Amino acid sequence: MxxxxxxxxxxxxxxxxxxxxxxxxxxxxxxxxxxxxxxxxxxxxxxxxxxxxxxxxxxxxxxxxxxxxxxxxxxxxxxxxxxxxxxxxxxxxxxxxxxxxxxxxxTQCYKSYFLPGGGAVTLQENVALISDGTTGLVTWEAALNLAEWALENQQYFNNRSVLELGSGAGLTGITVCSSLTPSRFMFSDCHPKVLHKLRQNVALNRLDQQAVQVEELDWAFVTEEELRAIGAETVIAADVVYDPVVVETLVRLLSRIVASSSPDIFICSTVRNPDTYRDFTQRLENAGILHEVLSGPVRRIFPYNRVSQIEIIKLYKKT
The missing domain is CATH 1.20.58 (Methane Monooxygenase Hydroxylase; Chain G, domain 1)
Structure with missing residues (x-):
C-alpha cells in the first residue's frame, strides 16, 4: 500500500x-x-x-x-x-x-493568502512589524478574521458601495474585491507610506480599476458632506482600536458616518488592551451609537494565530 x-x-x-x-x-x-x-x-x-x-x-x-x-x-x-x-x-x-x-x-517581502475559490491575494509587506512610524505596512490577525467573516456574509458586500477605514496593506479589501462583487470599493488610510504600499498591492492583484479607489482619509478632518459623497452602504475596519490616542478621533468619525447616512458598519478588533477597547465601546455609547457583538467566521480559510481575542461588532444609531 x-x-x-x-x-x-x-x-x-x-x-x-x-x-x-x-x-x-x-x-x-x-x-x-x-x-x-x-x-x-x-x-x-x-x-x-x-x-x-x-x-x-x-x-x-x-x-x-x-x-x-x-x-x-x-x-x-x-x-x-x-x-x-x-x-x-x-x-x-x-x-x-x-x-x-x-x-x-x-526590508520587504511578499505574503500570499489562498482563496477558497482559487487564486490568492498577494501582498508586498514590510518585514518589520513597525516601520516608518506605522504598523500599517503588515497584515494583522483582525484583517484576516474580518476577511473570513466577509466571505461568509456576502450580502453586506455584493452589489454594494463599500468603504474600508484604515486599510493598511489591503488584505481585507482585496479579498472582498477578488472573491465578491461590490459595486464600488474605497480603500482608505492617511499615512503616505501606507497609501503607497496599498496602491501597489491593489495593482499587484489586478483589481478592477473602475470599481476600486484608494484614497487618503484623515479621520480628524473628513466632513459629513465628504462622507455623503462617498455614499458607502457598508463600512468596515480591522484593527483600528489599538491606540488610546486615536479612539476619540475614530468615534467622532463614526458619528459623522452614522449622521451622514445609514450604512452597515462593522469593526473587527484584536482586543490587546481591554481598557482601551472598553473605552472605545463606552465612547460609542456616549456618542449615541450602540453595538452588537457578532459571531466570528465559521470556516478557517487563512492561517493565523487564533489565540488572541478577536471581536467583530456591528454599530447602530441609537433611536
Whole structure:
C-alpha cells in the first residue's frame, strides 16, 4: 500500500504547508509530526520533495517570495526533521537552502493568502512589524478574521458601495474585491507610506480599476458632506482600536458616518488592551451609537494565530 493510499489527508496536509509557507505562518504551526511519520515510515525523502514543490520550489515563490530569513528558517526546520529520521540527505533540500543562504536580506517581502475559490491575494509587506512610524505596512490577525467573516456574509458586500477605514496593506479589501462583487470599493488610510504600499498591492492583484479607489482619509478632518459623497452602504475596519490616542478621533468619525447616512458598519478588533477597547465601546455609547457583538467566521480559510481575542461588532444609531 502506498503512502498516499494509507493517508487520505496527505494532499490536504501538503496544502497546509503551502498555505502556511506563503503567508509566513508561525513555524510551530506546521504539521511537522506528519513529516516525521512519513520520513520514518517510508525511509525516503519523497515527502521532503513534495513539500519543497509546494513551497520554496513552487513558481509562486520565484515570483513573490516570502522573506529570506523566513525561507532559511523553514528549510532549516525541514533539515532538522530529515536528519532526525536517519534518511539519506535530500539534494533538492540542500540546493534550496544554498539559494537562500546566498540571498540578500531586504526590508520587504511578499505574503500570499489562498482563496477558497482559487487564486490568492498577494501582498508586498514590510518585514518589520513597525516601520516608518506605522504598523500599517503588515497584515494583522483582525484583517484576516474580518476577511473570513466577509466571505461568509456576502450580502453586506455584493452589489454594494463599500468603504474600508484604515486599510493598511489591503488584505481585507482585496479579498472582498477578488472573491465578491461590490459595486464600488474605497480603500482608505492617511499615512503616505501606507497609501503607497496599498496602491501597489491593489495593482499587484489586478483589481478592477473602475470599481476600486484608494484614497487618503484623515479621520480628524473628513466632513459629513465628504462622507455623503462617498455614499458607502457598508463600512468596515480591522484593527483600528489599538491606540488610546486615536479612539476619540475614530468615534467622532463614526458619528459623522452614522449622521451622514445609514450604512452597515462593522469593526473587527484584536482586543490587546481591554481598557482601551472598553473605552472605545463606552465612547460609542456616549456618542449615541450602540453595538452588537457578532459571531466570528465559521470556516478557517487563512492561517493565523487564533489565540488572541478577536471581536467583530456591528454599530447602530441609537433611536
Amino acid at each position: 502506498t503512502a498516499e493510499a494509507s493517508d487520505p489527508n496527505k494532499e490536504d496536509i501538503l496544502m497546509n504547508f503551502q498555505s502556511c509557507f506563503f503567508s509566513m505562518g508561525r513555524l510551530a504551526s506546521y504539521p511537522w509530526a506528519f513529516v516525521e511519520k512519513e520520513l520514518v515510515g517510508s525511509n525516503s525523502t519523497e515527502v521532503i520533495s513534495q513539500i519543497l514543490n509546494q513551497t520554496c520550489c513552487h513558481p509562486l515563490c520565484t515570483a513573490f517570495p516570502p522573506s529570506v530569513r523566513y525561507r532559511r528558517l523553514f528549510l532549516s526546520e525541514l533539515i532538522k526533521r530529515q536528519e532526525t529520521s536517519g534518511c539519506d540527505p535530500s539534494d533538492q533540500l540542500y540546493d534550496a537552502l544554498a539559494q537562500v543562504i546566498g540571498a540578500e536580506e531586504t
